[in-house]
Amino acid sequence: MTAMGPAPDFVGYPEVRRGVRALLEGRPAGHRRPVPACPEWTVEDLLAHLTTIAARVLTRHGGTPPPAPAGVPALLDHWDDLGEDLDRRLAEAGGRTGEVMVMDAFTHELDLRAALGVPPPAEHLAWAPSFEVLVRGFSGSITARGLPALRLRTTGGSEWTAGEGRPAAALTAPALELYRALAGRRSPGQLAELDWSEPPSQWLPAFTWGPFSPPAAPGV
Structure with missing residues (x-):
């Protein structure tokens, strides 16, 4: 991406x-x-x-x-x-x-x-534009909560800044995991287990935004 x-x-x-x-x-x-x-x-x-x-x-x-x-x-x-x-x-x-x-x-x-039980597509024309929509919504959630900006990175090398100002931490994950996290498909526990450069607790509430809310049980 x-x-x-x-x-x-x-x-x-x-x-x-x-x-x-x-x-x-x-x-x-x-x-x-x-x-x-x-x-x-x-x-x-x-x-x-x-x-x-x-x-x-x-x-x-x-x-x-x-x-x-x-x-x-x-x-x-x-x-x-x-x-x-x-x-x-x-x-x-x-x-x-x-x-x-x-x-x-x-x-x-x-x-x-x-x-x-079917794997996600390796490539898809909707990947990039859909990611941009999710990052924009998540960024707005961070800003609305007055949280420090967060650097989002995929293990494939794509990155974005969510929120305003200089990022105070980075979240790195495979593209599918990051996408599913931003789209409310990962539980708070799963979110916390991703690769964070700083303790993630202050940013976890920002994953509830728009129509999305992390499930209580681990998501797929």
Whole structure:
């Protein structure tokens, strides 16, 4: 995840749709499986959420989404239809919107992979823009709490400053672990066990921000 030049904010969304379809089409027995990262949802519930978000964004951009169907196969087709319309509208709007939708979809693709026992992708177009959204939200959480800035580093060499001013400490983790930590998928205990250059206790509350909150039990 090296630095990227300007790109449309919805980059990666078609790849997420293809990835989720590939995960679910060949695993009909898993459609009612619980998703540990979203404990109130099954796999089908998670897919329904993705189509709901797509319909909401499409409406915001002037589209008129049809009602959502039931069942994973129909929901996959419905999401593709919504997504193709969204891709076109976002491109026509200049491509400078849609980043939160992409981050949400990619985060949930990772949730599905964890639920189904499928490794995360080694590369993905949504990695970099989704990371930027998460870092920005976490940075705002640090600032709002009046905490010292924190240097975030992946073991692959990417880094960001979260918060304002000179970083008082550094957090280093593999890219997937850091991503899942910023997206509320790691418990306080798991967060504390990451590679911190200073005791992490003052920064742990900042991992609760926006829609994200660390689970009480270890996450996957």
